[in-house]
Amino acid sequence: MQIIEDGNTAAALGVRLCRPQVIAAYPITPQTPLTEKLSEYVEEGSLAAEYIPVESEHSALAVCIAASSAGSRVFTATSANGLLYMHEQIQWAAGARLPIVMCVVNRAVGAPWNIWNDQQDSISQRDTGWIQIYCADHQQIIDTVIKAYWLAEKVSIPIMVCYDGYILSHTFMPFDLPQQKKVDAFLPPFKPDYALNPDEPANLNTVTLPDVRVDVHGELAHGYMEIRYLLQKDTRLALQEAAQAEKRFAEVFGRGGDPYIEPYLCDDAEYIAVGLGSITYQLRVCVDELRREGIKVGVMGVRYYRPFPDKVIAGALKGKKAVIVFEKAISYGYEGALASDLKSALYEYLAGTGSLPVIQNYIAGIGGREIRTDNLTKALKAATKGRVAQEPVWIGLKL
Amino acid sequence: MNKDYIEIRWHGRGGQGAITAAKIVAGAAFVSGYPGVVMAPTFGTERRGAPVTTSLKIARSKIYDLSPIETPDIVVILDYLLLNEAQVTTGLKPGGIIVLNTPMAFEFYNFKDYKLATADVTAISVEAGLPHGMVNSGIIGALEKAANLLSMESLIKGIKEEFRTREPQKNVLAAQLAFERTVTGG
Numbered sequence: 001m002q003i004i005e006d007g008n009t010a011a012a013l014g015v016r017l018c019r020p021q022v023i024a025a026y027p028i029t030p031q032t033p034l035t036e037k038l039s040e041y042v043e044e045g046s047l048a049a050e051y052i053p054v055e056s057e058h059s060a061l062a063v064c065i066a067a068s069s070a071g072s073r074v075f076t077a078t079s080a081n082g083l084l085y086m087h088e089q090i091q092w093a094a095g096a097r098l099p100i101v102m103c104v105v106n107r108a109v110g111a112p113w114n115i116w117n118d119q120q121d122s123i124s125q126r127d128t129g130w131i132q133i134y135c136a137d138h139q140q141i142i143d144t145v146i147k148a149y150w151l152a153e154k155v156s157i158p159i160m161v162c163y164d165g166y167i168l169s170h171t172f173m174p175f176d177l178p179q180q181k182k183v184d185a186f187l188p189p190f191k192p193d194y195a196l197n198p199d200e201p202a203n204l205n206t207v208t209l210p211d212v213r214v215d216v217h218g219e220l221a222h223g224y225m226e227i228r229y230l231l232q233k234d235t236r237l238a239l240q241e242a243a244q245a246e247k248r249f250a251e252v253f254g255r256g257g258d259p260y261i262e263p264y265l266c267d268d269a270e271y272i273a274v275g276l277g278s279i280t281y282q283l284r285v286c287v288d289e290l291r292r293e294g295i296k297v298g299v300m301g302v303r304y305y306r307p308f309p310d311k312v313i314a315g316a317l318k319g320k321k322a323v324i325v326f327e328k329a330i331s332y333g334y335e336g337a338l339a340s341d342l343k344s345a346l347y348e349y350l351a352g353t354g355s356l357p358v359i360q361n362y363i364a365g366i367g368g369r370e371i372r373t374d375n376l377t378k379a380l381k382a383a384t385k386g387r388v389a390q391e392p393v394w395i396g397l398k399l
Numbered sequence: 400m401n402k403d404y405i406e407i408r409w410h411g412r413g414g415q416g417a418i419t420a421a422k423i424v425a426g427a428a429f430v431s432g433y434p435g436v437v438m439a440p441t442f443g444t445e446r447r448g449a450p451v452t453t454s455l456k457i458a459r460s461k462i463y464d465l466s467p468i469e470t471p472d473i474v475v476i477l478d479y480l481l482l483n484e485a486q487v488t489t490g491l492k493p494g495g496i497i498v499l500n501t502p503m504a505f506e507f508y509n510f511k512d513y514k515l516a517t518a519d520v521t522a523i524s525v526e527a528g529l530p531h532g533m534v535n536s537g538i539i540g541a542l543e544k545a546a547n548l549l550s551m552e553s554l555i556k557g558i559k560e561e562f563r564t565r566e567p568q569k570n571v572l573a574a575q576l577a578f579e580r581t582v583t584g585g
């Protein structure tokens with residue numbers, strides 16, 4: 001059924017379809033309408049979950065960690081400084097291998113205080129051991145939430161489903177609302193291998209020594225390093241499971257594509273714009289404009305940022321003259337994190353082949369600065385004429 | 400007006416229901432052969448009574464550009480006093496349509512280069528039995544009369560659906576009366 005709603009509602013409906021058992025969240029703009037919707041669903045009885053109001057984001061994720069450890073399917077959501085306040089628990093959730101799904105409604109971080117969109121919040125959590133998936137429209141939001149639960153529970157790794165604040169969260173557009181029975185067919189109930197049980201008290205994730213040791217059962221237990229190595233190994237392997245999730249989803253719902261990247265007019269393109277989230281759809285309009293001028297340009301949206309689909313991305317960018325990376329975040333002191341990651345992937349697969357593209361890094365839309373499509377087109381066009389600058393170029397900067 | 404891609408900017412006050420009105424038009428457009436509809440409210444500054452805008456884009460195919468409308472085909476103004484507070488005609492295409500809720504006569508205004516449509520939606524809505532200041536159903540009738548975009552049938556269906564628990568018949572009547580009484584000119 002096609003409905004017209006905002007992005008937060010798309011997320012809330014997706015969460016409800018996944019039948020979470022515990023939801024804990026603290027409201028923060030622009031995530032607030034999402035958690036309000038979920039609390040309404042619980043109140044009206046259309047969602048049989050325990051909704052636990054908390055006094056902070058740190059507690060929200062702590063509640064999710066506890067409930068997930070006890071075998072519940074859980075959900076939380078946040079933005080910006082709320083996400084930063086969770087940071088300690090974010091690391092914990094990944095180390096504890098809990099399949100938590102969290103929506104990050106992307107917003108600029110303070111200081112100075114700003115409630116508008118950029119992606120500094122989730123990008124700053126890149127190295128926490130969570131899977132990160134970025135969405136470009138409402139269909140992707142609702143579908144990704146559903147796929148995320150399947151994947152998280154398959155690989156025991158938490159997932160952030162990221163979508164741009166306001167630009168997606170508060171904008172209305174049509175999307176297909178999946179049927180409950182199809183979601184139930186796609187996503188079985190959560191049955192963890194181990195769950196806390198009051199009848200058999202246990203400690204989880206207590207002090208774990210640098211080296212392996214024999215545990216109370218006489219078995220050799222992992223040291224900290226083994227546990228952390230397995231998180232890395234399994235996160236890399238999650239790329240394969242992501243493809244499986246996409247395939248199964250397409251079988252049940254009849255839509256889907258490449259799980260990792262979303263290319264548009266890339267095959268014959270000499271220049272490829274790359275980005276995360278809604279800006280990649282806006283860039284399609286720029287690409288159409290420049291194609292009318294005869295410039296062979298395409299755009300590639302990166303859906304999975306962690307684990308990074310380096311091989312697929314390098315394959316898609318091989319032989320291109322230039323890759324133009326548009327980012328709503330920056331690794332202060334260097335460049336956009338996605339640009340660095342792309343360079344790394346291209347070096348790994350293309351170094352010495354003579355087909356390494358030039359990389360141009362643009363920073364745009366920081367703190368909600370309006371990204372005018374004509375300015376975006378100009379920036380993209382300029383980068384097809386040759387390297388604009390070695391340092392990242394901030395689009396629309398008024399200095 | 401190019402009827403394959405239409406951009407409508409709504410000017411109202413926080414709490415006046417411009418978003419709801421735009422949402423109803425978006426839904427009616429979607430079921431009337433416009434699979435591309437995007438409605439984006441003003442971001443971050445919604446306060447009761449403060450000037451707010453909402454962008455509505457309607458297209459024959461999916462819309463990928465979610466940036467705010469720069470050059471609207473139509474501006475809809477839910478309160479004539481906003482003419483003194485906001486630049487409501489900024490970017491309006493030459494020959495574009497201004498739909499204005501005002502108690503003043505049509506002849507009172509002079510917008511050269513634009514087509515004006517006026518109705519006293521505030522009074523009409525009260526006549527239809529709605530509380531004073533509820534203008535977001537009525538303004539839809541005025542917009543349809545001025546622009547002839549969709550059909551009153553599809554819009555009324557949308558109004559009934561949106562207001563199903565809040566006086567649907569009175570809201571429909573407000574839209575119908577506004578449609579009948581909207582004054583348009585060159």
